[in-house]
Amino acid sequence: MREIIDKHFYDNWVIAYYVGYVIDLSDQWFPYKSAFKLISLITEPPNVEKLTDKHLQMMEDYTKKCLEYLREGVLNTEYVLNNVGELLKCVAYSNIAVRWLLLHR
Numbered sequence: 001m002r003e004i005i006d007k008h009f010y011d012n013w014v015i016a017y018y019v020g021y022v023i024d025l026s027d028q029w030f031p032y033k034s035a036f037k038l039i040s041l042i043t044e045p046p047n048v049e050k051l052t053d054k055h056l057q058m059m060e061d062y063t064k065k066c067l068e069y070l071r072e073g074v075l076n077t078e079y080v081l082n083n084v085g086e087l088l089k090c091v092a093y094s095n096i097a098v099r100w101l102l103l104h105r
Helices: 002-008 033-042 045-069 077-082 084-103
Strands: 014-018 021-024
Touching (some): 014 084, 077 084
Antiparallel strands (some): 014 021
8 A cells, every 4th residue: 555655646645537526535545544544644734835835836937937938929830849848848837736736725
């Protein structure tokens, strides 16, 4: 059980499994003693604060990057084609940060 939690749920204990449906593992695993004990270690306040700060910082950094791209005249066809990887990375990491902050409130 420890390996599963360390591998898959070390920073995500609220899982969105379908549009509009989420599951909070800290509630759902209450009947299972070893799973609940391990997920409780992950959801301790210092760990949650650390993860929240990490995602807030990530959101701030990538928001600034995205705003640089959204200035007038930057996103022309040539620029987008030459920098598609960088643009997609910026959008993806912004979405990861926002999604984590919305799910783990």
